[in-house]
Amino acid sequence: MAEQNRATVAVTGVTGALGGRVAPRLAGLGVPQLLVGRSPDRMPDLPGAERRGPAAYADADAMRKALQGASTLILVSGHRTGRRLEEHATAVEAAIAVGVDRVLYVSLVGAAPVATYLNARDQWATEQFLAGAGAGAGAGIRYTVLRAGFYTSTPAALADEEFVVSGPASTGRAAFVTHEDIADVITAVALDQGPRSEHDGATLEITGPEALTVGEAVTRIAAATGRPYRFEPETVEEAFARRWRRGMSGEQIETWISWYQAIERGEISAVTDVVPRLTGSPATPIADAAWWPAPNTARGVA
Numbered sequence: 113m114a115e116q117n118r119a120t121v122a123v124t125g126v127t128g129a130l131g132g133r134v135a136p137r138l139a140g141l142g143v144p145q146l147l148v149g150r151s152p153d154r155m156p157d158l159p160g161a162e163r164r165g166p167a168a169y170a171d172a173d174a175m176r177k178a179l180q181g182a183s184t185l186i187l188v189s190g191h192r193t194g195r196r197l198e199e200h201a202t203a204v205e206a207a208i209a210v211g212v213d214r215v216l217y218v219s220l221v222g223a224a225p226v227a228t229y230l231n232a233r234d235q236w237a238t239e240q241f242l243a244g245a246g247a248g249a250g251a252g253i254r255y256t257v258l259r260a261g262f263y264t265s266t267p268a269a270l271a272d273e274e275f276v277v278s279g280p281a282s283t284g285r286a287a288f289v290t291h292e293d294i295a296d297v298i299t300a301v302a303l304d305q306g307p308r309s310e311h312d313g314a315t316l317e318i319t320g321p322e323a324l325t326v327g328e329a330v331t332r333i334a335a336a337t338g339r340p341y342r343f344e345p346e347t348v349e350e351a352f353a354r355r356w357r358r359g360m361s362g363e364q365i366e367t368w369i370s371w372y373q374a375i376e377r378g379e380i381s382a383v384t385d386v387v388p389r390l391t392g393s394p395a396t397p398i399a400d401a402a403w404w405p406a407p408n409t410a411r412g413v414a
């Protein structure tokens with residue numbers, strides 16, 4: 113193994129979809145890791161990896177303890193709580209306090225102060241905090257923002273029991289990307305462990321190979337899975353009313369409708385070369401995704 117790959121990488125979110133894919137990749141490459149999270153008992157058992165915690169992002173003491181000895185922190189954004197900026201900022205400050213050299217923050221495409229997708233707003237706020245921490249922390253912590261594209265799996269998870277995906281989006285497009293490609297890019301950036309990296313201070317938008325309408329994405333998922341997925345566009349008014357009748361909370365309704373609206377407004381449509389440039393392989397077309405979730409399993413859907 114090259115000397116440059118030996119610094120210890122702390123990885124959060126390892127009980128989840130992204131961190132749970134990054135940690136095995138790093139373990140397979142012989143990178144020493146600290147797996148940091150709220151439930152060490154649910155973390156994977158990986159060679160060269162030490163489970164640390166319990167440590168929630170908002171718990172400064174626990175995060176400082178868990179991050180002791182790490183050079184790089186891969187900070188996977190936490191669940192939306194209404195306090196996500198504070199939680200992420202506390203985690204970053206803990207990293208700075210114990211001498212972590214750089215933070216790779218896993219954000220979201222479309223992150224902006226007035227992003228249509230509600231989940232993208234506090235991602236942007238965290239990015240700003242991180243840039244400020246990098247500029248103002250004495251020696252300055254190095255950081256890279258990795259904006260993950262919308263998952264290829266999400267349209268399948270949004271389908272109802274009849275495999276129908278409904279939402280207020282018709283002509284807008286999104287460059288859906290697989291979890292595997294996102295994990296490969298995060299891993300590649302984490303491995304770039306020299307004293308300086310071309311990714312320092314960069315924002316990398318990790319996208320799939322083409323921008324698809326939700327209808328096109330659903331058609332391709334149907335072909336790939338052999339299941340009768342179909343897309344039914346609805347008006348914003350129909351979208352609110354139907355979700356309310358299904359018993360979703362107001363917050364869930366607003367969040368999921370904003371997901372479709374962000375696509376409709378073209379905020380997620382950019383296609384970048386980040387996956388091929390950093391991994392050496394083309395981005396995976398939606399039809400070739402490695403797995404599909406069951407219908408009606410999107411987080412926050414009643």
Ligand SMILES: NC(=O)c1ccc[n+]([C@@H]2O[C@H](COP(=O)([O-])OP(=O)(O)OC[C@H]3O[C@@H](n4cnc5c(N)ncnc54)[C@H](OP(=O)(O)O)[C@@H]3O)[C@@H](O)[C@H]2O)c1
Nearest residue numbers: 125126127128129130150168169189190191260261262263
């Ligand atoms: N790109 C997309 O389309 C997309 C889709 C969905 C979500 N996201 C965003 O990307 C993030 C990661 O995605 P994912 O698919 O890996 O999500 P996921 O499967 O829900 O996993 C989230 C991980 O973050 C951990 N976590 C959440 N809040 C935390 C906190 N306050 N303190 C410590 N750990 C915390 C969770 O730990 P526990 O096991 O303890 O809960 C879990 O390991 C999500 O949290 C969300 O912000 C992106």
